Amino acid sequence: MTEQDKATLERALKLRTRIKKKKPKFVRQESWRYKRLKESWRRPRGIDNKMRRKIKGWPPTVSVGYRGPKAARGLHPSGYNDVLVHNTEELEKINPETQAIRIAHTVGKRKRAKILVEARKKKIKILNFKEAEEVVREEKETVEEEEPEEKEEQKKVSEKEKIRRKQKKTQKRKTRTEKR
Numbered sequence: 001m002t003e004q005d006k007a008t009l010e011r012a013l014k015l016r017t018r019i020k021k022k023k024p025k026f027v028r029q030e031s032w033r034y035k036r037l038k039e040s041w042r043r044p045r046g047i048d049n050k051m052r053r054k055i056k057g058w059p060p061t062v063s064v065g066y067r068g069p070k071a072a073r074g075l076h077p078s079g080y081n082d083v084l085v086h087n088t089e090e091l092e093k094i095n096p097e098t099q100a101i102r103i104a105h106t107v108g109k110r111k112r113a114k115i116l117v118e119a120r121k122k123k124i125k126i127l128n129f130k131e132a133e134e135v136v137r138e139e140k141e142t143v144e145e146e147e148p149e150e151k152e153e154q155k156k157v158s159e160k161e162k163i164r165r166k167q168k169k170t171q172k173r174k175t176r177t178e179k180r
Helices: 003-022 088-093 109-122 133-143 148-179
Strands: 081-085 099-103
Touching: 081 088, 088 109, 099 109
Parallel strands: 081 099
Antiparallel strands: none
8 A cells, every 4th residue: 555545545444433423323313202112214105294205303314425535435444454364374365555354253262362363473464453361372372282290180171070060960959859
């Protein structure tokens, strides 16, 4: 991106924010009158409808005049195009100058940490970035090889936990049958 393109984009973003401040909150017709109608926008379609006919005193309807500048449409307020990412392979397709990533909410801690590391290497902006020190620590721990003794101890602990859970279940069943 050239300096001129960046300047025009910045101007368009500022203009969009100014326009958005003046834009009214569009509400569904007579949603204020009936509890069963939500405020979410629905286009008024009746032949005698006052909102559709844009009669004075009725709320404004959605129209093309409220639209923002074409250069800023679909952009994140930071000026980047928003791209949803699920894994590290999708990072290869991203242009760090014009695009920024948003990590999908379905991605787990381990994969999220890998994506964060890759994005930092490629200098890609992350829009929903949360600095989780635990995640980084866990990533380092998984990379380092665990000692076999620790694994055996973990297995023993997990087996004990399973036995304890089974005992609790049987106790619950006994109390249920006694109550009946």
